[in-house]
Amino acid sequence: MFMVERMVEPIFKRLVIIGIGLIGSSITRGARAYGGIADKIVICDTSPAALARAEELGLGDEYTSDPAKAVAGADGVILCAPVGTYAALAQAIAPHLAPGCVLSDVGSTKQSVMQDITPFVPANVAFVPAHPIAGTEFSGPDAGLADLFRGRWSLLTPPAGTAEAAIVKIETMWKILGAQTARMDAAHHDRVIAIVSHLPHLIAFTICGTADDLAGETRGEVLQFAASGFRDFTRIAASDPVMWRDIFLNNKDALLEMFARFSEDAQAMARAVRKGDADYIEDKINRSRKIRKSLIDIKQA
Amino acid sequence: MFMVERMVEPIFKRLVIIGIGLIGSSITRGARAYGGIADKIVICDTSPAALARAEELGLGDEYTSDPAKAVAGADGVILCAPVGTYAALAQAIAPHLAPGCVLSDVGSTKQSVMQDITPFVPANVAFVPAHPIAGTEFSGPDAGLADLFRGRWSLLTPPAGTAEAAIVKIETMWKILGAQTARMDAAHHDRVIAIVSHLPHLIAFTICGTADDLAGETRGEVLQFAASGFRDFTRIAASDPVMWRDIFLNNKDALLEMFARFSEDAQAMARAVRKGDADYIEDKINRSRKIRKSLIDIKQA
Numbered sequence: 127m128f129m130v131e132r133m134v135e136p137i138f139k140r141l142v143i144i145g146i147g148l149i150g151s152s153i154t155r156g157a158r159a160y161g162g163i164a165d166k167i168v169i170c171d172t173s174p175a176a177l178a179r180a181e182e183l184g185l186g187d188e189y190t191s192d193p194a195k196a197v198a199g200a201d202g203v204i205l206c207a208p209v210g211t212y213a214a215l216a217q218a219i220a221p222h223l224a225p226g227c228v229l230s231d232v233g234s235t236k237q238s239v240m241q242d243i244t245p246f247v248p249a250n251v252a253f254v255p256a257h258p259i260a261g262t263e264f265s266g267p268d269a270g271l272a273d274l275f276r277g278r279w280s281l282l283t284p285p286a287g288t289a290e291a292a293i294v295k296i297e298t299m300w301k302i303l304g305a306q307t308a309r310m311d312a313a314h315h316d317r318v319i320a321i322v323s324h325l326p327h328l329i330a331f332t333i334c335g336t337a338d339d340l341a342g343e344t345r346g347e348v349l350q351f352a353a354s355g356f357r358d359f360t361r362i363a364a365s366d367p368v369m370w371r372d373i374f375l376n377n378k379d380a381l382l383e384m385f386a387r388f389s390e391d392a393q394a395m396a397r398a399v400r401k402g403d404a405d406y407i408e409d410k411i412n413r414s415r416k417i418r419k420s421l422i423d424i425k426q427a
Numbered sequence: 428m429f430m431v432e433r434m435v436e437p438i439f440k441r442l443v444i445i446g447i448g449l450i451g452s453s454i455t456r457g458a459r460a461y462g463g464i465a466d467k468i469v470i471c472d473t474s475p476a477a478l479a480r481a482e483e484l485g486l487g488d489e490y491t492s493d494p495a496k497a498v499a500g501a502d503g504v505i506l507c508a509p510v511g512t513y514a515a516l517a518q519a520i521a522p523h524l525a526p527g528c529v530l531s532d533v534g535s536t537k538q539s540v541m542q543d544i545t546p547f548v549p550a551n552v553a554f555v556p557a558h559p560i561a562g563t564e565f566s567g568p569d570a571g572l573a574d575l576f577r578g579r580w581s582l583l584t585p586p587a588g589t590a591e592a593a594i595v596k597i598e599t600m601w602k603i604l605g606a607q608t609a610r611m612d613a614a615h616h617d618r619v620i621a622i623v624s625h626l627p628h629l630i631a632f633t634i635c636g637t638a639d640d641l642a643g644e645t646r647g648e649v650l651q652f653a654a655s656g657f658r659d660f661t662r663i664a665a666s667d668p669v670m671w672r673d674i675f676l677n678n679k680d681a682l683l684e685m686f687a688r689f690s691e692d693a694q695a696m697a698r699a700v701r702k703g704d705a706d707y708i709e710d711k712i713n714r715s716r717k718i719r720k721s722l723i724d725i726k727q728a
Contacts, residue, residue: 318648322638334718336688363718399682410632417638
């Protein structure tokens with residue numbers, strides 16, 4: 127009985143995806159592949175090229191560059207644009223959101239997203255911030271994968287008082303897409319993600335620049351002889367510049383705290399190298415291996 | 428005629444591999460797979476477990492834990508142990524090296540290797556230092572792959588006056604194993620490799636420790652929600668502790684110079700985040716993407 131009902135009644139009648147990049151197009155592909163998420167998918171992007179490509183790929187049922195028009199009559203709206211655009215987007219769509227609509231997002235920084243969006247959310251609309259921890263180094267509507275979220279986490283940071291039914295709708299969507307879900311405080315989320323994702327990206331972007339600054343012949347050889355260590359760093363560093371710029375600026379406090387901790391530890395490692403402290407170095411490397419092993423044990427590596 | 432002659436006469440009659448880890452066992456596997464490298468392969472390791480496993484895997488023709496015995500009568504010897512062991516190894520084998528033997532190594536640090544080994548090399552033995560830029564995060568005799576070096580570089584840093592015939596033997600071996608070769612000055616090698624390999628490893632080891640230091644609940648969540656950025660870092664950080672400890676200590680000057688450059692750049696990036704300098708951040712990320720693209724263009728990514 128439940129199965130039949132679920133197949134007849136997907137979570138959303140009209141689901142709007144605003145921003146059809148890697149994450150947005152993975153949601154639409156997953157919604158098509160697995161079913162049960164939306165009767166009709168409306169794709170909105172302010173980039174004419176991205177919108178045209180989404181239509182060529184047949185990722186949705188309707189296409190528009192106007193967010194206000196897109197959300198009219200929708201019962202689900204998910205912001206999938208870079209987080210720096212959220213405040214303006216929220217202001218633009220707020221007057222057009224239908225009563226009972228569930229508004230969500232996929233931004234990597236949750237405190238800033240809530241600060242930017244919450245003031246505009248009408249009383250009869252539920253706002254359920256979410257962050258799927260998944261990605262590749264590719265971007266744009268072609269980059270999406272129906273199974274991008276499979277086996278990954280999607281973290282929800284609903285403010286106190288958010289309607290439980292609305293939270294469950296967003297959780298159910300992520301579960302259909304193959305993710306596990308967890309609810310947590312936005313500030314806590316931002317610290318955890320600063321160390322596992324934002325700081326590694328800041329470091330990767332930086333070291334590529336450091337290499338690029340080496341003069342003349344050496345720079346060519348850096349590229350030519352790039353060993354495995356550097357290759358992994360450049361893979362991370364190939365991610366979307368505007369998205370990452372916005373993430374850094376919108377998780378400033380947690381990112382700078384984690385950077386300060388990392389800098390202290392890196393200085394200590396450099397000091398051990400300078401002093402020839404073999405035991406210290408070996409101990410630190412051994413700890414890293416243990417963390418790697420823990421990741422493998424819980425299937426996140 | 429040349430082909431027949433080459434098949435009848437491999438480069439070495441008796442080739443000794445000292446240290447049967449990832450690199451050593453990849454050389455022996457490649458020698459078997461491609462032919463033309465050695466009539467007989469002698470495997471030497473001071474670890475009884477590694478030696479026994481190499482024999483179980485049938486990686487060589489003879490097995491011994493005694494380096495002095497191993498090199499007797501050999502016309503080729505390649506040191507594949509961690510670079511910290513090279514000075515003692517060179518001292519142990521030097522009196523037993525046959526006239527005309529070619530001695531080589533695979534260490535990641537070339538100035539220290541030359542300082543440690545050169546004083547012991549007899550006048551009638553040629554020393555041809557080499558560094559294959561290849562690897563995985565795995566170690567030990569089981570980790571080797573016949574095609575580990577395919578499409579990679581092997582950098583040779585022969586001192587002035589080294590017999591050309593000896594250099595060509597080592598170059599030919601690496602070419603049979605699928606690598607490209609280049610000759611360069613040892614000091615130059617150490618700077619280039621410091622930025623493409625040694626510093627990325629130091630950073631990866633460090634950030635895993637920084638995460639591990641986060642107290643209590645957060646640490647569990649760091650593991651649980653490890654996003655792609657952190658996963659790549661832990662992959663690098665899973666490498667062999669003793670090997671990397673030795674590399675750091677033996678390329679101290681170049682590594683600390685590159686670390687200082689990186690630290691300056693990372694501080695500048697953190698300052699841009701603190702000040703909200705969006706243009707600076709985006710510019711740095713765009714430069715990283717260009718480096719990534721260059722790596723793909725020259726097939727090193």
